[in-house]
Amino acid sequence: MTAPKTSWVNSANDGQTHFPLQNLPYGIFSTTGGAARVGVAIGNQIVDLAALDDAGLMPTAAKGAFAASSLNRFIALGKPVWTDVRARLTALLSADDQRLSGNVALRDKALVPMSAATLHLPVDIPGYTDFYSSREHATNVGRMFRDPENALLPNWLEIPIGYNGRASSVVVSGTALHRPNGQIKLPNEARPIFSPCRKLDYELEMAFIVGKPSNLGEPVSTGDAPAHMFGLVILNDWSARDIQQWEYVPLGPFNSKSFGTSISPWVVTMDALEPFRRENPAQSPEPLPYLQQQGQNAYDIDLEVALQPAGATAASTVCRTNFKAMYWTMAQQLAHHTVSGCNVRIGDLMGSGTISGTTSDSCGSLLETTRNGAEPVTLADGAKRGFLEDGDTVTMTGWCQGEGYRVGFGEVTGKILPAR
Amino acid sequence: MTAPKTSWVNSANDGQTHFPLQNLPYGIFSTTGGAARVGVAIGNQIVDLAALDDAGLMPTAAKGAFAASSLNRFIALGKPVWTDVRARLTALLSADDQRLSGNVALRDKALVPMSAATLHLPVDIPGYTDFYSSREHATNVGRMFRDPENALLPNWLEIPIGYNGRASSVVVSGTALHRPNGQIKLPNEARPIFSPCRKLDYELEMAFIVGKPSNLGEPVSTGDAPAHMFGLVILNDWSARDIQQWEYVPLGPFNSKSFGTSISPWVVTMDALEPFRRENPAQSPEPLPYLQQQGQNAYDIDLEVALQPAGATAASTVCRTNFKAMYWTMAQQLAHHTVSGCNVRIGDLMGSGTISGTTSDSCGSLLETTRNGAEPVTLADGAKRGFLEDGDTVTMTGWCQGEGYRVGFGEVTGKILPAR
Secondary structure, three states: OOOOOOEOOHHHOOOOOOOOOOOOOEEEEEOOOOOOEEEEEEOOEEEEHHHHHHOOOOOHHHOOOOOOOOOHHHHOOOHHHHHHHHHHHHHHHEOOOOOOOOOHHHHHHHEEEHHHOEEEOOOOOOOEEEEOOOHHHHHHHHHHHOOHHHOOOOOOOOOOOEEEOOOOOEEEOOOOEEOOEEEEOOOOOOOOEEEEOOOEEOOEEEEEEEOOOOOOOOOOOOOOHHHHEEEEEEEEOOEEHHHHHHHOOOOOOOHHHHOOEEEOOOEEEHHHHHHHEEOOOOOOOOOOHHHOOOOOOEEOOEEEEEEEOOOOOOOEEEEEEEHHHOOOOHHHHHHHHHOOOOOOOOOOEEEOOOOOOOOHHHOOOHHHHOOOOOOOEEOOOOOEEOOOOOOOEEEEEEEEEOOOOEEEEEEEEEEEEOOO | OOOOOOEOOHHHOOOOOOOOOOOOOEEEEEOOOOOOEEEEEEOOEEEEHHHHHHOOOOOHHHOOOOOOOOOHHHHHOOHHHHHHHHHHHHHHHEOOOOOOOOOHHHHHHHEEEHHHOEEEOOOOOOOEEEEOOOHHHHHHHHHHHOOHHHOOOOOOOOOOOEEEOOOOOEEEOOOOEEOOEEEEOOOOOOOOEEEEOOOEEOOEEEEEEEOOOOOOOOOOOOOOHHHHEEEEEEEEOOEEHHHHHHHOOOOOOOHHHHOOEEEOOOEEEHHHHHHHEEOOOOOOOOOOHHHOOOOOOEEOOEEEEEEEOOOOOOOEEEEEEEHHHOOOOHHHHHHHHHHOOOOOOOOOEEEOOOOOOOOHHHOOOHHHHOOOOOOOEEOOOOOEEOOOOOOOEEEEEEEEEOOOOEEEEEEEEEEEEOOO
């Protein structure tokens, strides 16, 4: 095994950090009294790209793109600039480079400990689409919400099913959310009641962020799709199952999802994920031609969900799974999204759908893990959960395992506050 | 009958124009070589508000808000400023006022004939939601897509059903759209085919534009809802019925709608619509408390749809209906949208759902008018339409009938180009 390339930022080299020199994910951060700006995570530090730009250390083509409260301006510069900036940062942060490490004044200014920073939503999101691309998840949900005998609907193996989500309520990791109120239809009542949600759930997803727009009326092929992706985040698609079951026919989920969607703060670029591309999943029947794909469009990303009740001393892992198990790939999702002529924009967020494996401890939602609450999961301190209770904190994390290093996503976490 | 108040812009006084002194709708326009900016329609003219602002004729609080390519900056100033600007414009354009009419140089600069202007999308739309609030429409569609005996689903009389639409593909009136391609499931085939849509349709809707944001976790009551509305437009929710029928279970319409949604260019303000408020529709069962409402939340707006094939000498009116017939009001829609805690933002577009009456000539879609194509409508020149053909132009218009004047919306029009 070759030792991975190292950084002069020591915390980037321990083999466990999510943010080694091989990663360099982008985010938006601020420190006390300062404006929000673009940073890159390295070990337990954030590199302030606006400061590097002011010092003349960033590529000229990116001039002025980092003193911004979202990544959109930088992303809009296009892939050649992303590549240049990544190459420059890789050089500047390498163990043998002195330009930044040897300039104490600049280093003090441009390196911010993560513990001293506040992280913000990394992108302005003009549109949020959520897919439904795990066969196991679709089967599990179909079994509980519809017909156990025909759990997978006839269109599911033909279409990377997706729907439009609500972009306004996408929040960054760490944002607490109130349990939503809404209409619930109890089985023995003639009419619905208005009540705090009684079946509050999470959904473990990955999401890609669009980096290159498309024009109205011009589909993006599966082959071109990867060039339209800037990077990935982890997404928690919080879901109110009882509200969802009553409202979703015929136009899909609405209030059951729109009270909040959480994403991880660091956008891991497609460049950083390149070594972790894997073979496309087997698909039968063979998809229609516009959905057929070449190359490797699956990604090997280990994922975990942990749940920690209020007052508990530790979080309990309730799910371990991997992103590569998805039936439909992101390239297929984007090709399908645009095949009608629908355009995409920079910053669009495209959720994968809940990522579930075949066993209860690999399911990406409590609905599946606990079979709609019937088989509660037992946590480390003995507490049981069918669905989420007030005070619970859900934390999702994910990483790609390299040889001696990890390219990680950090985490997306959120606490449930009582209903208002 | 009292004669309505008149303007020194003569074309505003004929009783037929959609844009008399009583209306003053806002839009975004440009002229050859000029930047897009805010204008107000009066008769057959556009008043350039950026020019009036430069000349010191606009309220100080609105300074700089009109040299912008969307209304969002102006809207964000809030209701007191909207009221001030409307009052100022009403005064400046009144027959007895000399400040603008008597200043030839300024008048020449600030008054632009509509025929010389290009109209743009009036708002940046961070989110587009589409409701489904006509009982007649929901019943007609349920009868054709689902069970004729139980056409109205059990949740419909309890929930102002809505779903998230795709904001990226909302276009201004006049934008031609290509017939979408997509998956269609033919009745006798085992698998879907990929094909240009064969059942292309329009949907006649009104839509309100959010003028005041709400915070995540803070519902807007039906009583507060009107204060969150800036104005209304006509919306054509183009729909690919065959794609829709195959894709919409279980997460709702997606590609069947996302290839384009057209809106009229002039935003008619709630202030201009105030005289046309009508009693709330009767609702049975009585809605849950959070949906109950006081006052008058229905609006008396006459609506028409016309269809003109390529080469036809005239358009044929295929629908006449009225917005006041909707079952759920806009106040109820907004209260429901936010009751989960979902936030709304300035510029959010909220479609009413297709507006249909009880007769085939009052249906807001061809799906209903022609009973899914089975009973084609005959146009003026003898052509028949089950659904839209390439080259067809659909034009929707609407107005409130006052005493001797109309507060109108102009029109939203769009032509269907062949599939790519």
